[in-house]
Amino acid sequence: MPLSADELAQISVLTVRHYQDCAEDFRVGTRDHDVSQNIAALLAPIQATTPYQILDFGCGPGRDLRTFTALGHVAVGLDGCERFVDMARADSGCEAWQQDFLALDLPPERFDGVFANAVLFHIPSQELPRVLTQLHATLKPGGVLFCSNPRGDNQEGWNGDRYGAYYDLTHWRVLLTAAGFSELQHYYRPPGLPREQQPWLASVWRKR
Numbered sequence: 001m002p003l004s005a006d007e008l009a010q011i012s013v014l015t016v017r018h019y020q021d022c023a024e025d026f027r028v029g030t031r032d033h034d035v036s037q038n039i040a041a042l043l044a045p046i047q048a049t050t051p052y053q054i055l056d057f058g059c060g061p062g063r064d065l066r067t068f069t070a071l072g073h074v075a076v077g078l079d080g081c082e083r084f085v086d087m088a089r090a091d092s093g094c095e096a097w098q099q100d101f102l103a104l105d106l107p108p109e110r111f112d113g114v115f116a117n118a119v120l121f122h123i124p125s126q127e128l129p130r131v132l133t134q135l136h137a138t139l140k141p142g143g144v145l146f147c148s149n150p151r152g153d154n155q156e157g158w159n160g161d162r163y164g165a166y167y168d169l170t171h172w173r174v175l176l177t178a179a180g181f182s183e184l185q186h187y188y189r190p191p192g193l194p195r196e197q198q199p200w201l202a203s204v205w206r207k208r
Helices: 005-021 023-030 036-043 063-070 082-092 128-138 169-178
Strands: 053-057 074-079 095-098 111-117 139-150 155-159 162-166 181-189 200-207
Touching: 005 023, 005 082, 005 162, 023 082, 036 063, 036 111, 036 139, 036 181, 036 200, 053 063, 063 074, 063 082, 063 111, 074 082, 082 095, 111 128, 128 139, 128 169, 139 162, 139 169, 139 181, 169 181, 169 200
Parallel strands: 053 074, 053 111, 074 095, 111 139
Antiparallel strands: 139 200, 155 162, 181 200
């Protein structure tokens, strides 16, 4: 059965509340995560003049905003969690927007790249096609989208007090292709481990 408007609102409120309540612990726990492979995967296929305009979608406390800035690019963060947005602004010096992922207001054709690292899986499957279309629209022609999500068997639901949807590669390809993207590459993380020890599916897409 489709989720009602009230159910969708509850998903947003409770998932954001989880991150609000553990914001400092999350910042400390993820500060040293090495996502350089993912950042390189986004930047390499961008065909624009530097500095690139990057949207860090689900920027959290701002770790990757600092990296993009250090690499000479102009990065803007976006997150639904107020504490994360405050941290991101203070720690990175970048512009950061607080927006509900289910009620986005994105400028058209603003960004050369969108970095959606460990975030899109929080969006209920019935709303994901609309959100992907909005990310497509905020990219410049030929812009690049990077995604990384925990993989699964196309199931969704509550995991504690967070909502998640977990896709396999076949279904993820259907969703992204329908939203107007062409696949550039995909890989599993962490690198160098057997597939059963790689819970993350990363993929890179170009706006058609």
